[in-house]
Amino acid sequence: MNKPTHHYLLVLPLAALCGCSQLFPKIGPDYQKPEVNLPTNWSESSAAVDAASAAQTGQNLARWWRQLGDSQLDQLIDEALAGNLDLRSAKARLQQARATLDQAEAELYPTLKASGNVNQREVDSSSSGNGAISGGSNIGAGIGSGGVGSTVNGTTYAPGLDASWEIDIFGGIRRGIEAATADEASTEAKLHNARVSLVAEVARNYVEMRSYQRRLAIAKDNLASQSETAQITEWRYQAGLANASDVERAKTSREQTRAGIPDLEVGLRAAENRLAVLLGRNPGELREQLAEAKDLPALPASLATGIPTDVLRQRPDLIAAERTLAAETARVGQKLAKRFPSLTLSGSLSWYTFASAGMSTAIQSIGASLGTTLFDAGRLRAAVDIQSAVQEQALANYQNSVLTALEEVENALKSYAAGHERVAARRAAADSARNAAKLAGQLYQSGLADFQSVLDSERTRLSAEDSLATAEAGLRTSLISLYKALGGGWQEMPTASVQSSLQRSSS
Structure with missing residues (x-):
């Protein structure tokens, strides 16, 4: 049996052509990152905000929560980054984008398929030694043995190879790879x-939870104080030193404070449950872990925000929007290439072996097909117009995202600066309210003031202390919003995937 070697004539030409597609031009627009007008500095600034170098800003933002000095918050964030379900879903989408890129890159290479079948065949040998195989379709000349007019029955083995390759003449496939590469970078961002x-x-809900704990403690302390006041008033009434209306007003004030406690407890439980879900755990599982009331996280001595241009590098949502624009730009060329002719090379190789007769024959073919759309009523042209509109939408979305990012930073800077002033004022008000309540109680017991002044001062004290607790939590919430607006919470430089996408789009 002769083993054919000329089947390499099928594989080698196609393999040699695989690298030729890079020599052809790519039609369609080449992506250029759009220019955006950014201010040189932030308009909002304060003593608590300091513009620093990009490197320092990036280092401070990458793990910004470490600056708050709360080990329990650090632990919760680490657990959330490991167990959050939304984050797991985002990672799966990134895997999908990478597989899509692999799929797009595979389009550049030939497709090679193997086949095989086994059939019962009848071969009628000729005097020349060449035979025709019957019992199926005519497959051509064969090389075999046998006498004139002899008939041989047996099993025919027919393995085969088929190859095809579409030459990327106008760059449609390469534009698709550009789009998939940018999509991968966008998904990673x-x-x-x-x-x-x-x-x-996580940080916001943690601050909210600690705030509710503090406000609940304030309310319970005031409830205890008002209960004591009501008891004193009752004793004074029994001694003839107060009237019945004083007793009822004291009870009313006490019960009003008691009525506000359940709302604070509901808010506390909601914050705890939300934290548990963010960590990928069942609601209520953190209750014991967070039961002990603690102070709010500390504030950093200063905050390095960098300059507005740093936001384009630091905020991953802006990187995602810019990479989406690059992908949609590449797809314009991909759609445009479909309006031009396509060239496909194909080849096949079949090798038939008649087992009992020892005959074999090989059939090979190589061909090319050129095709183009002559008339489609403007369907392909409309597809290009549609994609151009999608590209324009992506551009507008990117530009709007930049403006929104700047707006968020400016608002957060103002809120953080105003929060310091608010806390200072409410702290002074709370100190004064406590002093006033203490003085009013002393005057009442001395008979130098009526009971109404005692009730008013206690209500003012409760309100001032609660407002102070709310303001201090709000200051930290505005700090968290500022860190988020600056893009804090991930590595400060683009990853290898994003950098590779940027390099490919510029080449």
Whole structure:
């Protein structure tokens, strides 16, 4: 039996052509990152905000929650980054985008398929030694043995190879790879953006939970104080030193404070449950772990925000929007290439072996097909117009995202600066309210003031202390919002995937 070697004539030409597609031009627009007008500095600034170098800003933002000095918050954020379900979903989308890129890159190479079948055949040998195989379709000349007019029955083995390759003459496939590469980078940036949002959400709910604990403690302390006042008033009434209306007003004030406690407890439980879900755990599982009331996280001595241009590098949502624009730009060329002719090379190789007769024959073919659309009523042209409109939408979305990012930073800077002033004022008000309540009680017991002044001062004290607790939590919430607006919570430099996408789009 002779083993054919000329089947390499099928594989080698196609393999040699695989690298030729890079020599052809790519039609369609080449992507250029759009220019955006950014201010040189932030308009909002204060003593608590300091513009620093990009490197320092990035280092401070990458793990910004470490600056708050709360080990329990650090632990919760670490657990959330490991167990959050939204983050897991974003990671799966990134895996999908990478597989899509692999799929797009595979389009550049030939497709090679193997086949095989086994059939019962009848071969009628000729005097020349060449035979025709019957019992199926005519497959051509064969090389075999046998006498004139002899008939041989047996089993025929027919393995085969088929190859095809579409030459990327006008760059449609390469534009598709550009789009898939940019999509991968955009999806990775969205993963980082999910991380930024998750860290900020965990920190915000943690601050909210600690705030509710503090406000609940304030309410219970005031309830105890008002209960004591009501008891004193009752004793004074029994001694003839107060009237019945004083007793009822004291009880009313006490019960009003008691009525506000359940709302604070509901808010506390909601914050605890939200934290548990963010960590990928069942609601209520953190109750014992967070039961001990603690102070709010500390504030950093200063905050390095960098300059507005740093936001384009630091915020992953802007990176995602820019990479999406690059992908949609590449797809314009991909759609445009479909309006031009396509060239496909194909080849096949079949090798038939008649087992009992020892005969074999090989059939090979190589061909090319050129095709183009002559008339489609403008369908392909409309597809290009549609994609051009999608590209324009992506451009507008990117530009709007930049403006929104600047707006968020400016608002957060103003809120953080105003929060310091608010806390200072409410702290002074709370100190004064406590002094006034203490003085009013002393005057009442001395008979130098009526009971109404005692009730008013106690209500003012409760309100001032609660407002102070709310303001201090709000200051930290505005700090968290500022860190999020600056893009804090992920690595400060683009990852290898994003950098590779940027390099490919510029080449």
